[in-house]
Amino acid sequence: MLYRYLFLAAISMVVGCSSNQVEDNQAFADVLNPREFFDGKVCADGVVRDRSGTQIRHFNAEIIASWDEQGIGLLDETFHFNDGIEYRKWWLTPITNAAGDVDGYQARATDVPDPTVMTFSGNAIYMDYQLQYQTGVDEQGEAETLALSMIDRMYQVAPGVVINETRMEKFGLGVGQVLLVMRKVSSDVNCVP
Template identity: 40%
Template sequence: MVLILTAALTGCAGPSLDAYRDMEPTLTPQEFFTGELSARGVVKNYSGKVIRTFDADISASWNDQGVGTLDEVFRFNDGEVQTRVWTLTPNENGWLHADAGDVVEPGIMRWQGNAINMNYVLRVPYGDGTIDVSMDDWMYLITPDTLINETEMTKWGFKVGEIVLVIQKQ
């Protein structure tokens, strides 16, 4: 019974970055996230239904200490506009510590091959207040100028939504 349970739980686990080690083109955050980028995407609810669409402009830069800034402006189809400014700071392991004003638990951006993974907790508007949602963010470089981003959103371990978008360098 223990072996069956272990196999079932292992089968539910998502991919690891090691699975992308040899995939190309190689994705390096400091190279892709530089200059002006644009994005288009969808927000899905827990059942997979598209509930919103959006486009975004991203200005990305890096300073002499290797700290990156991603200044994002999202425009949703219902008229809402959201902004987020990410600060990406190198850590002792060579990864990037990722933080923003509405991120209540910052993430560590890790990458191998053509993939980036980052987990963090984001505070999002909900009803008359806010809710903290865990974000499992995966990015895949398809061409040197095109990246696909998939993010699963969970609360208390349950899937509450998903975001899928394409980011392109200008």
């Protein structure tokens, strides 16, 4: 009998975790539109934690965001970690419906080999993708990478302020988390202390 209850509890936890959709956030009044938030300069400050929740790195980042005449966005990111600098570029291509409204964005990045879909609703942006994280360089000078599944969730909590949590998984198991706060700022603000 105990095993039956444990099994049912485990199933309900799995179903509960998998049912979270971006549309669940549409009732929140602080609308988070990727084209509006990611336009100009955005500063980000955060930590990287391992699977036990222990901080292993921290960073300050600068994101320079722009959009071209076709509505394609470029996010040019520079991360200043406590142990080095990392760069990433995201390209966001609008996905439109029959009425011509943007329903989401096809997102690709320098270290995300397969494009993903960025969805948004209410105060939230969701994105799940495979990241090829560079861990070093081999003897031939080639990049050594680790494939990580990234479950990325962003929530606007005040005008111009977004909380971002990203779960990192390998083979379906949690291996870490990135927590950060992003703030829209004027072009003259220095994002790195």
